[in-house]
Amino acid sequence: MYVRKKYRKLLSLADKQFNIPNSFHRFIEKQKLAHNLVIKSKSNHCWCTCCKTNFVAQTKANSMIKCPNCKQQLLVKTDRLQEYSFKDNLQVYFKM
Numbered sequence: 001m002y003v004r005k006k007y008r009k010l011l012s013l014a015d016k017q018f019n020i021p022n023s024f025h026r027f028i029e030k031q032k033l034a035h036n037l038v039i040k041s042k043s044n045h046c047w048c049t050c051c052k053t054n055f056v057a058q059t060k061a062n063s064m065i066k067c068p069n070c071k072q073q074l075l076v077k078t079d080r081l082q083e084y085s086f087k088d089n090l091q092v093y094f095k096m
């Protein structure tokens, strides 16, 4: 299974240093900041992963949209992506 480069780096770091709680916690926080998205499903229903708000907007996948609630400019992804990134994260948790 494919593991992203930054995950591989983190995992090898964790093996060497055994300070998983701190670095893993920072890693999660960083991931949360960097990975805020608008998840778009059918009928233009959008979900902001930043403020956890639903809204309806005409938008295309991979375009930028401003969330009406938190006013963040976020990348739009279709709901199929969620499954992929979830698997990716699960793989990291199992390795940890």
Ligand SMILES: [Zn+2]
Pocket (backbone or CB within 6 Å): 048, 049, 050, 051, 052, 053, 067, 068, 069, 070, 071, 072
């Ligand atoms: Zn938002």
